[in-house]
Amino acid sequence: MLRASVSSASLSSRRTDLPQVVQKWLTASGAFDRPVSAIRISQSGAMRTTPEGKWMDFQATQFCTIDPPSFIWKARISAAPFLFIAGRDKYENGKGQMLIKPLAIYTMANASGNEIDQGTMLRFMGEMIWYPEAAMMDYIHWEEVAPDQALATMTYKGVTATGTFTFHPNGLVQRFSAERFGDFQGEFRKETWQVDVTGYQKMNNREIPEACEVSWILKSGDFLWLKQEIIKIEYITANH
Secondary structure, three states: OOOOOOOHHHHHHHHHHOOHHHHHHHHHHOOOOOOEEEEEEEEEEEEOOOOOOOOEEEEEEEEEEOOOOEEEEEEEEEEEOOEEEEEEEEEEOOEEEEEEEEOOOOOOEEEOOHHHHHHHHHHHHHHHHOOHHHHHOOOEEEEEEEOOEEEEEEEEOOEEEEEEEEEOOOOOEEEEEEEEEEEEOOEEEEEEEEEEEEEEEEEOOEEEEEEEEEEEEEOOEEEEEEEEEEEEEEEEEOOO
């Protein structure tokens, strides 16, 4: 993956172009204090594949860049005693790919295509809660839709995705929601995908969403499928 040089001057020039609610978020998060170009994250949590399914613990690492926008997420998922699954989710050059390997030996799923591109783009957008500098990049267009909400539209490499950020009164992100493609009992369709921040902690002199829950909002009811915590986060500055 490429690393970018994001200067303080270029970030400052975007401040007046953003809705007030987004500027408040960037100030509250500390994003204006130090330009960041890349991020390393260590995570832990649990996931399940169906509303009635068993929760599976996981440990993951993630590396993200802001310009160009990209991430790679690698996880070790405990499916059962002495059985683990290696998972990888990647977004690079505008394309997404999801790879799953039981025991890290053979491939059980290797998904790509337009729907995956849109889904991984939305994941990159939702995870701007950890790297708010991306909100100031030219590939994101913002529109304030309420005093506590802003609509973000990302366009990159011919793909466009849109999601809504909801903010706490203190300016920090409370929720991200979007219409995202998902696989539901073999049917690939768009449903509401929602990320709720459930806890904040100060890390590296920033207010960081340390705990999140991810759900599908379905007609049959909300399906909470992922719970995660941030164990460690490292910000790589433009001059690192």
